[in-house]
Amino acid sequence: MHLTAANARRVQQQGNSQGENGVDKVRTTIDAWRGGAACARHEDDDLSAALDAVKQHRLAFWDAMLWGAAQRAGVRHLLTEDLQDGFELAGVRFINPFEAVNNGLIDEILPLG
DSSP states (O other): OOOOHHHHHHHHHHHHHSHHHHHHHHHHHHHHHHHTSOOOOOOHHHHHHHHHHHHHHOOOHHHHHHHHHHHHTTOSEEEOSSSOTTOEETTEEEEOTTOGGGHHHHHHHSOOO
């Protein structure tokens, strides 16, 4: 299965509407995505970068922390519906996974199958 905006919406809806069964399906999908992507934790320097991004770009603090850790880890595309789709900050491009126009890019950067 490839991740597309439609699939991401289904995952979100399953988790919201199908109780425990839906949560199990969501967990299975997320585990499959994790298998193809590295995870990075925040580091002390990410806080300074995040605070600079809050001040200079008016990002919300937790969005800026996520961006800071992603930027340090070399992430080029960050899937989020909370930031402006297509905006790029220090080499990290924000992609809204619920915008159909992004389906091809998402399939390219998160190939599953």
